Amino acid sequence: MASDSGDVADTRRTVTDVPTVPSPRQYDDPQRWWILAACCTVAFALQAEPFLWMIGYEIPSSAFGTGWNEYRILASLGVLLFVAFQIIGGVLGDLLGRRKILLIGAVGATLFNLFSLLAPNLLALTLLRAMVGVMGALAFPLTLALIRLTFEGTERTRALVIYTFVTGVGVLASLLGIPFEYWWGWRAALVLPIVVGAVGLYLAWRYVPESRAQGGFGRFEALTAAAWAMVFLAAMFGLVMARLSGTWFNPITVTAGVFSALGLLLLIVWTQFARRQNLFRGAANEVPRHFLSLLLLVSAALSFGLVGYAQMLYGFFFTARQLPGFIAGVALAPVFLGNLFILRWAARFTTSQPAYVSVGGGLAAMGVAMLLTALARPNTPYLFIIPMMMLFGIGFLIASASWAYFFFAALPADLIGLSSGLNRAAGLIGSGLSGVLLATVLALSGTADFKLRMVDLTLTPQQQAVALQAVDTALRQGITADDIAQAPGAIVGLGLMAAYREAFSVGVASALVLAGAVSLAVAAVAWFWLRGVKRAEEAALKT
Structure with missing residues (x-):
C-alpha cells in the first residue's frame, strides 16, 4: 500500500492499490489491526440490526407460519433493493474511494437509525428502516474489501476468520431485539446498532486510509x-x-x-x-461469465445454509420446544460460540489446505450437521443438539473464510470493492431464498403431517380444517401445549397443540433435509470445480 506521504501517523493518507507488487509497509504497519477492528465493528453493527418484525411490524401468530406471507413479500423486495446497493457500493468504492463510500454508508445507517427512533407510525418506520438497509448495503462490502486489501498471506486468512466470526455473532446479536422490544419497547432494540455503529464510525474515520482502483481490471x-x-x-x-x-x-x-x-x-x-x-483491455482482464456465475452460486449457498439453519432451529426451539423468544435465540449460541475454541486451528487449516478441501469440506460439514439436526424432535435433549450446532458452525467458519480468500484471489485485485459487493450480494440472495423456500417446505410438510395425525383421530377433512383454525386461534391467544386450562375443550380433548408441536418439528426436519442436500450438492460442485482449478494452476506452473 503506497502512501502519498511518508508520515505513518497520518491515518487518513491516500493510498494506491498495487496488486502485483505489494509494498512490505502495507502488511507490516501496526495500523492494520486497527483497520481490522474498524471493519469488524462496522460490520457487526450492520449485522446486529433488528428485523422489522422485531420492532413494530405485527405478524399474526398462525399455524406453520402462514401469517408471515405478507412480511416475506416485503422482505424479498428489500433483498432485491439491497443486492443492487451492495454491488453499487463496491463499484463506487473502487472508483471513487473505499474509505469515502464506507464512511458515507456507515454514517447514513447510523443517522437513519437515529431518525427511526422518532418514527411516528409504521409506514415512516418501514421507510426509515429501508434507508438503513440501503446505506448499510453501500458500506458492508467495503468492510470485507479493506481487510482483503490490508492483509496478505497467512495474516489475511486469520483476519478473514476473525471477520467471519464477528459477523456471525452480529447475526446472533440481532436477536437481542426480541427481548429488548418486550422489556423496554421497540426503540430499545436500536440502541445496540447505534452505539456500536458510532464506535465503528470513529475507528473507520481515524484509522482507515483512502484507496481506489487504478488500472488493472x-x-x-x-x-x-x-x-x-x-x-x-x-x-x-x-x-x-x-x-x-x-x-x-x-x-x-x-x-x-x-x-x-x-x-x-x-x-x-x-x-x-x-x-x-x-x-x-483484452480478454486477459475479463472474468468469464460462467466462472463468475459459479462464484456467485457458492457464495449464495453459504448464506442459504447459515440463514436457513438459524431460522429453522430458532423456529424449532420457539415452537416445538416452546422456549421464550430470547431463550430460543440464546439456544443458538453454540453455532458461533463453539468457534472461539478453534479460531487458531481454523486459520491454520484454511491456510494449509487447498481451497477445494476447505470449501468443499466445510460445506459438507454444514450439510451433514443439518441432516443430523433434522432427526431432533420436541423431546430430544438439548445436549444432543449442541454437537450438531457446533459442527455446523465449524464447517461454516472454515468454508466461508476459505471461500472469501479464493473469491478475492479469483477476481482482479484492482476491483476488490466490486469483488466484495458481488460476494455480499450473492449472500443476500442466498439468505432471501432460504427464508422463503425453507419456510414454504416447513408449511407444506408440517401441514401434511398434522392432517395425517388428524386422520388417525378419524377426523373428516372439514373437521381437520376446523382443527387447524383452532390451532391458529390458540396461537394468537398465546396458548401452549401445557396451558390446557386456558384451551377450548376441543383442543384439550384432541391434544391438538401437542400434535401441532410434533408436526411443526416434522416440517423443520423436512426443511433441514432440503437445506442439507443443497449444501452437500454445492460441496460436491465446489470440490470438483476447485480441484480442477488447482490442477490447471499446477499444470501452468510446469509449463
Whole structure:
C-alpha cells in the first residue's frame, strides 16, 4: 500500500492499490489491526440490526407460519433493493474511494437509525428502516474489501476468520431485539446498532486510509461484471419465487425481472459504448461469465445454509420446544460460540489446505450437521443438539473464510470493492431464498403431517380444517401445549397443540433435509470445480 506521504501517523493518507507488487509497509504497519477492528465493528453493527418484525411490524401468530406471507413479500423486495446497493457500493468504492463510500454508508445507517427512533407510525418506520438497509448495503462490502486489501498471506486468512466470526455473532446479536422490544419497547432494540455503529464510525474515520482502483481490471470490466451479477442474481431469485408461487406475475418475480432487465440493458449499452470508445483491455482482464456465475452460486449457498439453519432451529426451539423468544435465540449460541475454541486451528487449516478441501469440506460439514439436526424432535435433549450446532458452525467458519480468500484471489485485485459487493450480494440472495423456500417446505410438510395425525383421530377433512383454525386461534391467544386450562375443550380433548408441536418439528426436519442436500450438492460442485482449478494452476506452473 503506497502512501502519498511518508508520515505513518497520518491515518487518513491516500493510498494506491498495487496488486502485483505489494509494498512490505502495507502488511507490516501496526495500523492494520486497527483497520481490522474498524471493519469488524462496522460490520457487526450492520449485522446486529433488528428485523422489522422485531420492532413494530405485527405478524399474526398462525399455524406453520402462514401469517408471515405478507412480511416475506416485503422482505424479498428489500433483498432485491439491497443486492443492487451492495454491488453499487463496491463499484463506487473502487472508483471513487473505499474509505469515502464506507464512511458515507456507515454514517447514513447510523443517522437513519437515529431518525427511526422518532418514527411516528409504521409506514415512516418501514421507510426509515429501508434507508438503513440501503446505506448499510453501500458500506458492508467495503468492510470485507479493506481487510482483503490490508492483509496478505497467512495474516489475511486469520483476519478473514476473525471477520467471519464477528459477523456471525452480529447475526446472533440481532436477536437481542426480541427481548429488548418486550422489556423496554421497540426503540430499545436500536440502541445496540447505534452505539456500536458510532464506535465503528470513529475507528473507520481515524484509522482507515483512502484507496481506489487504478488500472488493472479497469472501469469497463467493473461495470460489465456488476451488470452480469445483477442479471444472474435477480433472475435466479425471480425464477425460484415464480416456482414457489406458481405464477410469473407475483410481485417478487416481476420486481426481479425489472432488476434483471435493467442489468441486461446496462450490459448491452455499456458494451456498445466501450466498443466505440475503445475501452476494451483484452480478454486477459475479463472474468468469464460462467466462472463468475459459479462464484456467485457458492457464495449464495453459504448464506442459504447459515440463514436457513438459524431460522429453522430458532423456529424449532420457539415452537416445538416452546422456549421464550430470547431463550430460543440464546439456544443458538453454540453455532458461533463453539468457534472461539478453534479460531487458531481454523486459520491454520484454511491456510494449509487447498481451497477445494476447505470449501468443499466445510460445506459438507454444514450439510451433514443439518441432516443430523433434522432427526431432533420436541423431546430430544438439548445436549444432543449442541454437537450438531457446533459442527455446523465449524464447517461454516472454515468454508466461508476459505471461500472469501479464493473469491478475492479469483477476481482482479484492482476491483476488490466490486469483488466484495458481488460476494455480499450473492449472500443476500442466498439468505432471501432460504427464508422463503425453507419456510414454504416447513408449511407444506408440517401441514401434511398434522392432517395425517388428524386422520388417525378419524377426523373428516372439514373437521381437520376446523382443527387447524383452532390451532391458529390458540396461537394468537398465546396458548401452549401445557396451558390446557386456558384451551377450548376441543383442543384439550384432541391434544391438538401437542400434535401441532410434533408436526411443526416434522416440517423443520423436512426443511433441514432440503437445506442439507443443497449444501452437500454445492460441496460436491465446489470440490470438483476447485480441484480442477488447482490442477490447471499446477499444470501452468510446469509449463
